[in-house]
Amino acid sequence: MLLIRLSPRQKEIIKIVKEKQPITSEQLAGKLSVTRAALRPDLAILTMTGILEARPKVGYIYSQKPSNSIVYDYIRNIKAKDIMSKPVVMEEETKVYDAIIYLFLNDVGTLFIENKGYLVGAVSRKDFLKIAMGGTDMNQVPVGVIMTRMPNIICVEAEDSAYIVAKKIIEHEVDSLPVVEKIMEGNKELYKIIGKISKTNITRLFVKLGDDV
Amino acid sequence: MLLIRLSPRQKEIIKIVKEKQPITSEQLAGKLSVTRAALRPDLAILTMTGILEARPKVGYIYSQKPSNSIVYDYIRNIKAKDIMSKPVVMEEETKVYDAIIYLFLNDVGTLFIENKGYLVGAVSRKDFLKIAMGGTDMNQVPVGVIMTRMPNIICVEAEDSAYIVAKKIIEHEVDSLPVVEKIMEGNKELYKIIGKISKTNITRLFVKLGDDV
Numbered sequence: 001m002l003l004i005r006l007s008p009r010q011k012e013i014i015k016i017v018k019e020k021q022p023i024t025s026e027q028l029a030g031k032l033s034v035t036r037a038a039l040r041p042d043l044a045i046l047t048m049t050g051i052l053e054a055r056p057k058v059g060y061i062y063s064q065k066p067s068n069s070i071v072y073d074y075i076r077n078i079k080a081k082d083i084m085s086k087p088v089v090m091e092e093e094t095k096v097y098d099a100i101i102y103l104f105l106n107d108v109g110t111l112f113i114e115n116k117g118y119l120v121g122a123v124s125r126k127d128f129l130k131i132a133m134g135g136t137d138m139n140q141v142p143v144g145v146i147m148t149r150m151p152n153i154i155c156v157e158a159e160d161s162a163y164i165v166a167k168k169i170i171e172h173e174v175d176s177l178p179v180v181e182k183i184m185e186g187n188k189e190l191y192k193i194i195g196k197i198s199k200t201n202i203t204r205l206f207v208k209l210g211d212d213v
Numbered sequence: 214m215l216l217i218r219l220s221p222r223q224k225e226i227i228k229i230v231k232e233k234q235p236i237t238s239e240q241l242a243g244k245l246s247v248t249r250a251a252l253r254p255d256l257a258i259l260t261m262t263g264i265l266e267a268r269p270k271v272g273y274i275y276s277q278k279p280s281n282s283i284v285y286d287y288i289r290n291i292k293a294k295d296i297m298s299k300p301v302v303m304e305e306e307t308k309v310y311d312a313i314i315y316l317f318l319n320d321v322g323t324l325f326i327e328n329k330g331y332l333v334g335a336v337s338r339k340d341f342l343k344i345a346m347g348g349t350d351m352n353q354v355p356v357g358v359i360m361t362r363m364p365n366i367i368c369v370e371a372e373d374s375a376y377i378v379a380k381k382i383i384e385h386e387v388d389s390l391p392v393v394e395k396i397m398e399g400n401k402e403l404y405k406i407i408g409k410i411s412k413t414n415i416t417r418l419f420v421k422l423g424d425d426v
Contacts, residue, residue, distance in 0.1 A: 044257035100346060125338050132345035133313055166420045170413070199412035200383070206419050207379045 010042050014062065017052055022059035080165050081158035083205050084179045084195030087112050092120060092144030096136070099143040100128050110176040112193050113147050119155075119178055119191040121147035126175075155180045155191060166202045175199055223255050227275065230265055235272035293378050294371035296418050297392045297408030300325050305333060305357030309349070312356040313341050323389040325406050326360050332368070332391055332404040334360035339388075368393045368404060379415045388412055 006014070009032070016031055017023055025043060029036045043060070046052040053063040088106045090099055092113045103111055103125065113121035123143055131138065131146050154172045156165050156179055168177060179195035219227070222245070229244055230236055238256060242249045256273070259265040266276040301319045303312055305326045316324055316338065326334035336356055344351065344359050367385045369378050369392055381390060392408035 041257060041261055044254060045261050048254055048258050097346075100342065104343070125342055129313065129338055129342045129345060130317070132342060133310075133351075138346075163420065166416050170417055170420055199416045202416045202419050203379050203412045204383055206415050207376065207383055 007042070010046060013039070013042055013046060014051060017060050018062045021061040022055060024059040028060070078162040078205065079158065080156050080160045080162065080179050080197055081195070083162055083201045084158075084197050085201060087178060087193050087196040089114050089193060090143060091115070092142060092147065094143045095139055096128070096131060096141050096143055096146060097138040099123065100132075100138070103128065108176075109198060110174075110196070111143070112178050112196065113143060114193065117192065118183075119150060119153070119180060119193045120144075121149045122153050122176075122178065123147045124175055150191070153178065156197065157181070158194065162197075162202065162205055165197050169197075169199060169202065220255070223259060226252070226255055226259060227264060230273050231275045234274040235268060237272040241273070291375040291418065292371065293369050293373045293375065293392050293410060294408070296375055296414045297371075297410050298414060300391060300406050300409040302327050302406060303356060304328070305355060305360065307356045308352055309341070309344055309354050309356055309359060310351035312336065313345075313351070316341065321389075322411060323387075323409070324356070325391050325409065326356060327406065330405065331396075332363060332366070332393060332406045333357075334362045335366050335389075335391065336360045337388055363404070366391065369410065370394070371407065375410075375415065375418060378410050382410075382412060382415065 012032065013028060016028060020027070020031075025036050025039055028043075029039050032039070043052070043054070047054050047060075050063055052060045054060055088102070088108045088110075089112045090102060092115055094102075099111055103109075110122055110124045112119060113123065121144065123146060127146055127148070131141075154168050154174060154177055156168060156177050158179055158181070160179075165177060169175070176196050176198035178191075178193045179197060180191040180193055183190045183192055225245065226241060229241060233240070233244075238249050238252055241256075242252050245252070256265070256267070260267050260273075263276055265273045267273055301315070301321045301323075302325045303315060305328055307315075312324055316322075323335055323337045325332060326336065334357065336359060340359055340361070344354070367381050367387060367390055369381060369390050371392055371394070373392075378390060382388075389409050389411035391404075391406045392410060393404040394407055396403045396405055
């Protein structure tokens with residue numbers, strides 16, 4: 001995997017092509033006051049990456065679909081299912097104290113709460129700390145009382161891109177998102193949790209991107 | 214910013230060049246049973262990206278330094294100083310209860326603890342939750358008693374790459390790292406905290422990478 005940053009001249013070429021398309025390499029060379037030979041490598045990069053399209057006998061045009069080329073958005077092509085972890089789940093009757101113990105034993109930041117096999121809520125370390133501060137008897141209160149409840153949980157699906165997942169994590173200011181499968185039961189939509197993606201998964205993926213280069 | 218993935222033929226070319234370098238485009242074309250003209254775009258990409266080097270009258274050789282070209286490791290070139298946030302700092306005499314309140318008010322996951330302007334410790338939401346569970350009187354105990362103390366804190370510096378920071382976050386299983394400036398006082402090394410980078414900063418950067426494409 002390689003990351004390329006366009007040079008100022010390549011950016012300038014794109015700008016000119018956008019304005020004047022179709023435009024020949026000769027016309028481009030004239031506008032930039034360079035020889036056609038000097039432009040050749042830049043035009044090679046820009047067509048190979050699919051940014052520009054070279055139409056025989058017409059000239060260069062700006063392409064709207066770089067995905068057809070060897071360049072594509074790697075980040076947008078990694079799927080949630082490729083980077084998700086096993087979710088840690090509990091029942092909503094579990095007492096807060098036991099849930100916190102379970103959180104520590106599994107070394108996660110968020111517990112997902114199920115009822116009859118379907119996602120009904122989520123509780124984060126932050127929620128637990130708030131409760132612990134408040135003097136609540138944690139041995140009495142079930143986790144279902146303090147959790148964030150559906151439909152107020154942001155979910156993603158297995159085929160969503162890592163990019164979409166990361167964007168949702170940032171926009172909704174959460175640490176972790178459940179990866180779910182939607183199931184219709186009558187006219188009711190239910191969610192089966194099949195994984196979770198946290199900022200840790202995204203950070204790990206980021207490191208992997210750097211490793212790959 | 215563009216991400217490019219090499220085509221199978223481009224990978225094959227790199228493999229052949231590594232084995233047979235220096236090798237001319239004619240020899241390469243022969244090995245791949247294609248015309249020289251057909252190879253031209255691939256060789257353009259491979260030399261522009263700095264993977265191969267074209268030596269006049271010698272042939273193609275495999276280059277060890279792609280950083281000289283327009284392609285470079287973007288991730289490794291973003292600096293800690295470019296993505297760091299303002300750290301939330303407290304004094305070690307602060308009582309645990311007040312520190313937790315401060316943590317919530319600033320909506321962060323980690324507090325950094327200073328003494329006379331220098332970093333001496335760090336406390337995370339996880340540390341606080343552990344204390345809250347233990348029945349400690351949070352109004353009596355100062356945060357300095359429960360914090361992770363220097364030199365057991367992993368630090369990074371302003372010029373470190375985002376890649377290095379993310380790698381340290383994953384390897385040391387922490388949520389947040391302080392960005393420090395090292396100062397010598399006699400033969401003692403002191404750390405001035407100038408920023409912090411959490412998994413949130415890395416996730417935000419990841420989203421930005423996707424946005425840029």
